[in-house]
Amino acid sequence: MNSLKALLVISLSLLTIQSFAQSGELQNALGKLDKKNATDSTQNPQANDSIGEITLHADSSIVQLERNTRGFKETKGYRIQIMLGSMENIKAERNKYLSLGLPYSAYMKQVVPEYSLQIGDFRNKMEVEKHLQIVREHYPKAFAVVDSIEPQRFQTKK
Secondary structure: OHHHHHHHHHHHHHHHHHHHHHHHHHHHHHHHHHHHOOOHHHHOOOOOOOOOOOOOOOOHHHHHHHHHOOOOOOEEEEEEEEEEEOHHHHHHHHHHHHHHOOOOOEEEEEEOOEEEEEEEEEOOHHHHHHHHHHHOOOOOOOEEEEEEEOOOOOOOOO
16 A cells, blocks of 8 residues: 555656656747747737746645655644535535635535534644634634644745
């Protein structure tokens, strides 16, 4: 089973490397086309000189497998629970929550026999209390719960 996990992680890594290599080749080819068709932007108003962006979307089982093989220990922290109900209601509420544009991640968890919608990854009680005030403007019955949280992600400069 461990060898299967390792094989999946290696395959995912190779696919990622291959996509980066292809995007470099694509940029070179686009650069050559831009030089060749320099007058295209005047003839075609839809053409522009911006470079596109490629986003890779992985299946949730692959993402979960990758998270399990990261080597991070489980981190205890806090999340804000905003709803408890059936799976259909939680999915609908999650979509509404995401449309609000709040900066917290949304998590659906099964609390047998129902599901809960929790948001955020907060490291301490003071942090969750500060953000709980913001969330209560949209969800007055929201409350803090102790849970395992995702490790903090560091932003890189582009």
